[in-house]
Amino acid sequence: MNFVSEPSSSESTLTLTTPIQYLPGVGPARATKLRKLGLRIARDILFLFPRNHTFPPPPTKVADLAEGQPATFIGTITDAELVSRTPGKSIFAAIVENDSGAVRIVFFNQPFRAEQLTFETQVRISGAPKLAGLRWEFTHPQYEIVQEGELPDEDAPGGLILANYPLTEGIKQSDLRRLARPLVNELAGQLTEVLPERLRTEAAQRLNAAGMELPDVLPGISDALRGIHLPESEADLTAAQTRLVFQELLVMQLALAMRRRSLTSELRAPSLECTATVRNRILRRFPFELTGDQRRVMDVIAADMARQFPMNRLLQGDVGSGKTVVAIFAMLVAVAGGHQATLMAPTEVLARQHHATLQRMLADSRVRVGLLCGSLGAAERRGTVEKIRTGELDIVIGTQALLYGVEFHRLGLCVIDEQHKFGVKQRVTLRDGGVDPHYLVMSATPIPRSVAMTQFGDVDLSTLREKPAGRGAVHTYLAGDSWRDRWWAFVKERVAEGRQAFVVAPRVGPEVESADEELSELVDPAEPPAEDITSVHSTYEQLRTGPLKGLRVGLLHGRMASDEKQQVMESFAEGELDVLVSTTVIEVGIDVPNATVMAILGGNRFGLAQLHQLRGRVSRGTHAGHVCVFVDGDKPPQDDERLKVFEQTLDGFELAEADFRLRGPGDVLGQRQSGDARLRIADLHRDVEILQVAREMAQDWIDQDPEMESEGLEDLKSQVLRRYGNHLDLSDGA
Ligand code: ADP
């Protein structure tokens, strides 16, 4: 043992909590810059995850080398010569040879290379060769001595997989690489392992069963950090990355599983049994065959409602997939069980429509249906509220705002329609003496799988994918301005055949829309208003007096008085209007089967989900629907990738995945979520399979051990609570 060559003492005093300023080669000035990357102590650097990695090109044969093309070449040095030792004029040259031939490497003014690149040394070189005479020559290549058991030369990373870190001004990629290497080697071993080996084994088994190719046990934390900062191979990197991604997602899913549990099994709700008789009696009221999906979801809901703790279920399905029918079923189950049910709609127009549907359906029954909406007079409202309180009404439809805070006699079920319009965080609580109602939340914005498992991770999820039979097809077109005349001619033809048409404009007026306008009319709050945005008013005037002169044209937007809106909607539904010029206020659920033609103006200003919702308005009848999306400006509409996807895809779930891919999860829901902001290494799109495994595993573990009390889980549990404790409100159990 030679004590003299031990590492210097400054390195051996490094700890996980050493402030970055005191790390070798940092100092106060650099530390200030590094802090912009969120780096404060040595430990932070270990958890500064690379954005991606650069892989070396595969080794090349001499015959495949090309002038100036980056290449890697592995061979043995068969000749090495320091041509001149004169400082400032030295040349070191060597021949590197393998089965495919030989190349020359040259270094100017780096005489020390002669000490490393000696005769018979194996090297991996990479660089861009040039032909010098008849031989390929690499000038100043990056190189690595290939020798088993020896770490590659630090400042010569040729041939290695390189981590690429997030950067900030004044900090170079090589700075971070140089900083990370010794910390990983010295400190990673000191970290606490939060995933015990049995958990890492089970995870690897499940991930491999899901089609991944991982070792039998996921790497421990120190191997994982080494593998992500200084990977030795692609497999090494994959295992490391998977372990870290899995951990991040597992922690989140454990929190969500605990949350789901506290939201359900720890609360009390009325047990509302649905006997076969009740079920048949309800189903007889529907004038059509239910789809298989509808029947399946009704069964699941009936089972949920029979339990003594609240159902907390999100029902998602495309526009027209028949969610309302499922909701009506659930409400009638509640009523049959001697309880009240309420349905909250996002707009009054929609509330009235639901109310009318229910009254029609239940006209000859004893079920009493009431409506609570803003346009009721004070006395009428008081009367309705009183009937809700005494139990004289069985089913109450209303807008969410109006039903909030109303006292129910015996509320058994609360249905929330188009919940996404309100934001996912808002949850209505309608407790009734320590007993909660069952909740059914409906959304026509199909949620990508990964979003469903994260932002909606605390609810159970049901999906209606199947469309009721007999629906007409919908044709979608993208068009520039030059198409308008042809389109209006087409509209006139359809109207002549007895159909009706929508024209949707992105804004109410030319002026700036304020953020507290009716939510459904906000196109994209982040977008600055432009003067030339097509307004619903100018469109209405233009069409009425121009291309659609002679037709009965109506106007609808969110700023109209409620009864005025109602009147316009009714005339359109009754066929007294041929064309309805509207803002996106019609997006939410309006059902006029005879309307089969829709123009969407300024289509580039709408989100994919919103466009899809709009299109859903003209696919409700048996006639084929036609949607034409017009685009503002001169660019061909096909240049807009979102619109192209919209043109080619009718399936709401595919669109949701595409939207997610193109815009990120926040925008799919029309809002930014804090939930994924805390993800540091997982990518919800890329890692959806790992997410699925993490979710299933978390659910199973929490089912077996709700409080995570079994041995070895202490550190994992405290990580879950530290990260998500507040956010998920795990502490108070509600
Ligand atoms: P959603 O709320 O999902 O948009 P709705 O429940 O409003 O859909 O249904 C859309 C239309 O389809 C309604 O007119 C409804 O009566 C009808 N409908 C629902 N389910 C079926 C079915 N199984 N067969 C035929 N028509 C149906």
Ligand code: MG
């Ligand atoms: Mg609906």
